[in-house]
Amino acid sequence: xxxxxxxxRGLQSLADPSSFDQSSFQVLVDVSFRSLLSSKGxxxxxxxxxxxxxxxxxxxxxxxxxxxxxxxxxxxxxxxSTISSCLEELxxxxxxxxxxxSTHQKHKKELECLLASIGRRPAQIxxxxxxxxxxxxNAQVDKVNEPFYSISLKSENEGSSEDINFTCTMEQLQDLVxxxxxxxxxxxxxxxM
Amino acid sequence: MLLVxxxxxxEHLAFLPKVEPAVxxxxxxxxxxxxxxxxxxKIYEGAARxxxxxxxxxxxxxxxxxxxMTESSKHMISEVDFLDSVLVLGFGEExxxxxLQLYLQHHSQIRSILSQLxxxxxxxxSLEWRLDVQLASRSVREQVIPMLTIHLLLTKxxxxxxxxxxxxxxxxxxxxxxLEAALASMKTSHARRILRNIK
Numbered sequence: 247x248x249x250x251x252x253x254x255r256g257l258q259s260l261a262d263p264s265s266f267d268q269s270s271f272q273v274l275v276d277v278s279f280r281s282l283l284s285s286k287g288x289x290x291x292x293x294x295x296x297x298x299x300x301x302x303x304x305x306x307x308x309x310x311x312x313x314x315x316x317x318x319x320x321x322x323x324x325x326x327s328t329i330s331s332c333l334e335e336l337x338x339x340x341x342x343x344x345x346x347x348s349t350h351q352k353h354k355k356e357l358e359c360l361l362a363s364i365g366r367r368p369a370q371i372x373x374x375x376x377x378x379x380x381x382x383x384n385a386q387v388d389k390v391n392e393p394f395y396s397i398s399l400k401s402e403n404e405g406s407s408e409d410i411n412f413t414c415t416m417e418q419l420q421d422l423v424x425x426x427x428x429x430x431x432x433x434x435x436x437x438x439m
Numbered sequence: 440m441l442l443v444x445x446x447x448x449x450e451h452l453a454f455l456p457k458v459e460p461a462v463x464x465x466x467x468x469x470x471x472x473x474x475x476x477x478x479x480x481k482i483y484e485g486a487a488r489x490x491x492x493x494x495x496x497x498x499x500x501x502x503x504x505x506x507x508m509t510e511s512s513k514h515m516i517s518e519v520d521f522l523d524s525v526l527v528l529g530f531g532e533e534x535x536x537x538x539l540q541l542y543l544q545h546h547s548q549i550r551s552i553l554s555q556l557x558x559x560x561x562x563x564x565s566l567e568w569r570l571d572v573q574l575a576s577r578s579v580r581e582q583v584i585p586m587l588t589i590h591l592l593l594t595k596x597x598x599x600x601x602x603x604x605x606x607x608x609x610x611x612x613x614x615x616x617x618l619e620a621a622l623a624s625m626k627t628s629h630a631r632r633i634l635r636n637i638k
Contacts, residue, residue: 323581361578368588371606374614376621380633386556388514391638393630395621397563399591401604410602412593414563416625422566423618429568429587430615433608436570436585 247318247332254336256311259304261338266308270296274305275346278312279353283360319350320357369401369408395419440516442507442524449528451503454496456530460537462490466497467541470504474549504541511542512549561593561600587611 249257259265266274273296281291292305319329326347333343377396383389392415399410414422444452455463469482483501487494511521521542525535566589573584586605593600606614624630 321579323579358579362576362582362584364578365576368603368605370610371589371604371614372610374617376618378621378624378630380637382637386513386553387550390554393625393634396560397618397621399604410591410604412561412563416622418563419618419622422563423615423622425566425568426611426615426618429570430608430611432570433585433587433611436572 247315247322247324247328249315249318249332252307253311253314256307256309257315257333257336257338260308260312261333261336261342263339265300265304270300271342272345273297274308274312275349278309278316279349279357281309282313282316283353283356316350316357317361320354320361366404369403371399371401373400374398375400440514441520442510442514442516444507444524444527448503448506451499452507452528454492454500455504456534458490460533463534463537464541466501466504467537470501470508471541471545471549473501474505474509474552504538507538508542508545508549509553512546513553515546515550518543555596559596561595564592564594564599566591 260271260274273294277291277294277297281288284291292302292309297305318324322328324332329347329350330343333346338346375398379394379396381390381392381394394413394415396411396413397419401408401410455466465486469486473479480498483494483498487497490497507525511524516524518539521539522535525538530538568587568589571586571588573582573586575582585608587608589604589606591602591604593602
């Protein structure tokens, strides 16, 4: 894993028992994971009693380095040997590597989901509602007497939801469903490869 | 059902018996052309000059014909009703027949033109799909996420709307089962009864 100099320095300080004793090390590791997973930035995240003794500037540098390292490891889907060898080079003891790795395993899935949700993509369809109606007449034409469907696709894009509404005849709906079924068949075939 | 023609309308159409039947046929052709493509005032001027009558008279005559045709097509009135409605204008037999022929030949075309007017609801046109697997993104490497990209084409009046949407396999199956239930609802006895009886 490629890490910048400031991240390397921050991690080295974190590894150093004279800066962080065992309990403050554990606390900083936990706090780093927690601050990534909480939805709101908490300015008081580093206000832990075990961390009070440490120089505040050093504390912030180590916290930043730790969170950067965590994100990089999750992004690259780094395995145990990659993480271990990386931390070993940065003078982490085997015990501290173990503590870091087990916390990493605990939170890895959640962090992966979080990272995967970042980014632009087209609106995602999550539901559909429909109405069957009988069109009798309108202002321009009398005696229309045709059934039709009103379809509403519910979609969501980055938190905001949008309804896509349209009408279709029964034949068109059959065409639409037929195409969706073709798509489902191809998904099934692909999953069996 | 009988058409009720207003006094103004009757006045406008009163021009027709004063000209040759061939001219009435020509006006009928012009009226239909205008229903199809929109009015063009130059034609009124040309016709008025040839007949030696004021432009307004020609214009009213053609517009009266247009309105007679569109109203009759809108309500899908029968031959008998059409003749009875036109009777009130006091035209001769030949003229009535010309008007009737005009109506019978073109009423379904006029109806389809009229039905294109009220499309303020987007209507389904077509759907294209493709299956992709996302392997990586800027924030995560090493992914395996299957996704369906759907290109939905809708028409709204004369414009077309194009939407690109995505969904995952599970939602796709949910969409399919929901829409199949929608199709099945048309075949229930309740729906059949209504469709049969309201004609």
